[in-house]
Amino acid sequence: MPDDVAAASLDRAVRQELRSLPKETADRVAAHLAAANALLDSDPEAAYAHAAAAARRASRIAVVRETYGVAAYATGRWAEAQRELRAARRMSGRDDVLPLLADCERGLGRPERALALAGSPEARALEGDARIEMLIVTAGARRDLGQPDAAVLALQVSELRTRTRAPWQVRLRYAYADALLAAGRRNEAVTWFDRVAAADTEQGTDAAARLAELRGGTAPEAPPARRQPDPGIVDLAGDDED
Numbered sequence: 001m002p003d004d005v006a007a008a009s010l011d012r013a014v015r016q017e018l019r020s021l022p023k024e025t026a027d028r029v030a031a032h033l034a035a036a037n038a039l040l041d042s043d044p045e046a047a048y049a050h051a052a053a054a055a056r057r058a059s060r061i062a063v064v065r066e067t068y069g070v071a072a073y074a075t076g077r078w079a080e081a082q083r084e085l086r087a088a089r090r091m092s093g094r095d096d097v098l099p100l101l102a103d104c105e106r107g108l109g110r111p112e113r114a115l116a117l118a119g120s121p122e123a124r125a126l127e128g129d130a131r132i133e134m135l136i137v138t139a140g141a142r143r144d145l146g147q148p149d150a151a152v153l154a155l156q157v158s159e160l161r162t163r164t165r166a167p168w169q170v171r172l173r174y175a176y177a178d179a180l181l182a183a184g185r186r187n188e189a190v191t192w193f194d195r196v197a198a199a200d201t202e203q204g205t206d207a208a209a210r211l212a213e214l215r216g217g218t219a220p221e222a223p224p225a226r227r228q229p230d231p232g233i234v235d236l237a238g239d240d241e242d
Contacts, residue, residue, distance in 0.1 A: 029058045044074040062091035078107035099133035111144035132168040136175045148183035
């Protein structure tokens with residue numbers, strides 16, 4: 001267990017869910033969940049191991065299955081992630097895992113199923129972060145199908161230009177810049193990568209590197225962008241320019 005991980009760092013609602021377990025088991029599971037969340041970005045395989053350990057001890061707790069599913073997703077274990085996230089959704093009744101489930105379909109080579117899920121009534125009712133993540137997955141599925149122009153259209157939503165500091169805006173704008181580039185609209189892509197690089201103070205994307213490459217400069221080192229972030233468990237790291 002990492003020395004700097006404390007079970008007390010878990011959200012109060014998560015700790016509340018664990019109260020149905022015997023105290024010793026609850027404490028152990030909480031420690032594994034805290035470690036999984038802390039390690040997800042820096043060491044996904046270690047996060048997966050902790051999440052799996054928690055699931056072995058508390059498979060009937062929704063947040064445990066969700067954490068396990070997210071960790072499996074982060075390591076590219078698409079079928080396993082899909083199974084666990086579906087279980088978590090059944091147990092919790094929450095739909096905010098739908099973007100991850102749709103992206104698992106992409107990972108399994110089934111973009112048509114991803115689009116079908118994105119078009120479901122439950123997905124259309126998503127709000128906030130989960131809505132944006134589903135838009136990004138939808139655009140990715142369109143690109144998987146060789147439809148780059150449709151991917152661009154999928155991301156042309158009002159939130160692109162909303163004046164906000166919400167974490168989802170960097171991801172939405174990055175996805176839009178990437179879709180523009182895939183559609184052959186290089187100059188527009190440069191404009192949007194520039195906006196992302198300026199707003200991405202936490203360097204959660206490789207926008208600065210992409211921008212330098214497009215401009216013919218030397219790309220600085222940047223962390224690789226993950227395929228799709230978790231809208232519910234992972235804490236993700238501006239304004240209208242027009």
